[in-house]
Amino acid sequence: MTTNQEHAHEHTPRMQLAKLAPEVYKAVLALEIASRKGLDPTLVELVKIRASQLNHCAFCLDMHTKDALAAGESVERIVLLGTWEESRHFYTEKELAAIELTEAVTVLTDGFVPDEVYEKAAKHFEEKELAQLISVIATINVWNRFGVTTRMVPGHYTPGMYKTS
Numbered sequence: 715m716t717t718n719q720e721h722a723h724e725h726t727p728r729m730q731l732a733k734l735a736p737e738v739y740k741a742v743l744a745l746e747i748a749s750r751k752g753l754d755p756t757l758v759e760l761v762k763i764r765a766s767q768l769n770h771c772a773f774c775l776d777m778h779t780k781d782a783l784a785a786g787e788s789v790e791r792i793v794l795l796g797t798w799e800e801s802r803h804f805y806t807e808k809e810l811a812a813i814e815l816t817e818a819v820t821v822l823t824d825g826f827v828p829d830e831v832y833e834k835a836a837k838h839f840e841e842k843e844l845a846q847l848i849s850v851i852a853t854i855n856v857w858n859r860f861g862v863t864t865r866m867v868p869g870h871y872t873p874g875m876y877k878t879s
Contacts, residue, residue, distance in 0.1 A: 742860075
């Protein structure tokens with residue numbers, strides 16, 4: 715059944731951080747580019763989607779789900795990412811270790827990143843690759859905080875809109 719109900723009004727952003735603090739934006743963009751080096755682009759998008767879900771960043775969710783789809787990721791794996799613990803069989807052990815590490819680093823209100831979570835990731839990623847993964851997780855958390863705080867508006871992003879490589 716289709717209805718012609720009108721959608722809620724789109725909110726307006728609080729500010730354009732990139733224009734008001736361009737040096738900060740450029741520095742985080744440089745961190746973004748450096749953090750991805752040597753990592754599987756699909757894994758990077760899964761990590762960014764999961765952190766963005768946890769941080770409630772609609773703009774980043776819009777961006778990274780579209781980027782993941784454009785890179786060939788399945789809708790099913792993206793949709794189930796929020797319930798990865800119940801749908802583990804859709805992900806590799808390496809992806810699960812990255813997702814679990816993403817949660818631990820993103821939700822530091824628990825006090826720390828548990829040794830078992832870190833050790834699991836260390837089993838699946840070479841040390842340099844693990845350093846890159848931690849950098850990707852830290853960087854998406856910076857972007858999420860910018861996006862949520864400034865109320866960036868989701869829905870207008872198209873893949874490749876912001877070149878980051």
